[in-house]
Structures are given as structure tokens and as C-alpha cells.
Amino acid sequence: MLYQLSYTPAARAALVRCGGLCKRDASQVGLRYGITMHAPPHPPPIPADLLLRAYRSGIFPMADFRDDREVYWVEPKERAILPLDGFRLSRSLRKVLRQDRFSVICDADFPAIIAECAAPREDHAESWISRQIEASYIALHEQGHAHSIEVRRDGALVGGLYGVAFDRVFCGESMFSRADNASKVALAWLVAAMREAGYALLDCQFMTDHLASLGAVALPQAAYVARLMDLRAPPRISIPQAVAAFNAHSSPGNSIAQSLTQTS
Numbered sequence: 001m002l003y004q005l006s007y008t009p010a011a012r013a014a015l016v017r018c019g020g021l022c023k024r025d026a027s028q029v030g031l032r033y034g035i036t037m038h039a040p041p042h043p044p045p046i047p048a049d050l051l052l053r054a055y056r057s058g059i060f061p062m063a064d065f066r067d068d069r070e071v072y073w074v075e076p077k078e079r080a081i082l083p084l085d086g087f088r089l090s091r092s093l094r095k096v097l098r099q100d101r102f103s104v105i106c107d108a109d110f111p112a113i114i115a116e117c118a119a120p121r122e123d124h125a126e127s128w129i130s131r132q133i134e135a136s137y138i139a140l141h142e143q144g145h146a147h148s149i150e151v152r153r154d155g156a157l158v159g160g161l162y163g164v165a166f167d168r169v170f171c172g173e174s175m176f177s178r179a180d181n182a183s184k185v186a187l188a189w190l191v192a193a194m195r196e197a198g199y200a201l202l203d204c205q206f207m208t209d210h211l212a213s214l215g216a217v218a219l220p221q222a223a224y225v226a227r228l229m230d231l232r233a234p235p236r237i238s239i240p241q242a243v244a245a246f247n248a249h250s251s252p253g254n255s256i257a258q259s260l261t262q263t264s
Contacts, residue, residue: 077221078218082191082214094261096184101153103151151179184214185253197236
């Protein structure tokens, strides 16, 4: 289940009809990279500096399908963000965390997480994560700017998420779940780790009912970009370091639940 930290072609069509989405090519936003037209058979990864410059401008790349050879830049007119002190931790999720039903780690197998997120799903056969985008985020991860939260049960990967980290911002890109509550556990760990590390903004891109139920709120794009400008400073520690700190406890899940309960 995707839980809409990412984006689907069907959602894009609806947003276009209601005027909720702006598509810009690279020249319109000062991003000079020839990927939107005349793409080669196997397009190279988007350069990491270009991706980071786009994210710092409130813009991100997408594709229409898995083998799409073109990438376009997206600037929503409204953003969904999840306030780190407003995450709604349900009683059932708190119980799952405290029981340590899952083991959670960070960045152990980033390629596996993005591959799972790009896999076909029951609700839509195509993915906005093209092979070029997949390669681009793996390269970004190798430079330390993209992270994955990986949820395992009995050693098997059953859920997780990935996204882009810069300054005190984390932009959630996609989630997947192959076990009940696995992706919710990943999100809970991410929120707790961001708070521990000194991050201040969790971007979820597009608002959905599910995100709203977890505490997400809508923000005009102009206000979102202003927040990005205000947060151009490094966090106290990295997200992987924060995850490792929680895992040092005798009951990692319980430590996450306690951390989130302080304000949830």
C-alpha cells in the first residue's frame, strides 16, 4: 500500500483538471539539464546538484511510467506537510511500536526500498518512479542526501519509505507495506528520528485523507518555499544517527513510542 507519500498518474490527471499542479521544464526554473526532450535510450541519472537545487526551490521530478524516458519538474500549488509535533500516534500503532513487532533500520538497503516503492500495485499498474529517477535517487543516496527507513519482520523486508534530506528538511517520496502497520511504523520512526536530529519540516507533497488522519496539513506553495528558506541550516545530527540512537535502547520501539507520546 502506497499511503500517498508519492504520486500517481491518476492523481496527476485530477490535479491538472482542478488547476492544482504546475508543470515546469528545466529552463523555467533555472535548472539546465536536457532531460525533458529527445531523451537517449538510456537516460543518465539526474545530477545530484540539480536535484538538490530543485528541492530547495520547492520543485521535484516525476515521470509518467516506469520505462518513461522523459522527466518533468513538478511544482504543486499546495503542499502537504506533517508537523513533527503534530503526528497523530493512535493507540493501536503505539501498541505495535511498544511490542517491537518489527525491527527498523536506516539506509541498510536503499536500492531495495526504492525498488519496492516502484513495483506495480493493485490500485495502479504504472509507477511515477521511472528507471532514470530510481537511478538518480540511488546516486543521491550514495552522496548522503537520500535516506531509507527499512522495516523488517523475521529478517524479511516488509515495509519502508525513502526521501530526500537537505538542511533541516526531509521530503518523503514514497512508502510501501507488505505487512499490517509496517509503513505506519516506518513513518513513526521517521518522525521520531527527525525530531531527535533537529529537523523541522517533513514534506509529504500531496494531501490525502490518509495523511490528514496522521496529522498532515496543507500549505500554499509560496509559504512552503518560504519555510525552506528559513530552514537553511544543518540539523544537530543526521537521520541515520538518530535511528541508530533509538536502536541502542533495550526496546527500540518503546523508545519511539515514548518519544512521540510526549507531544502526540
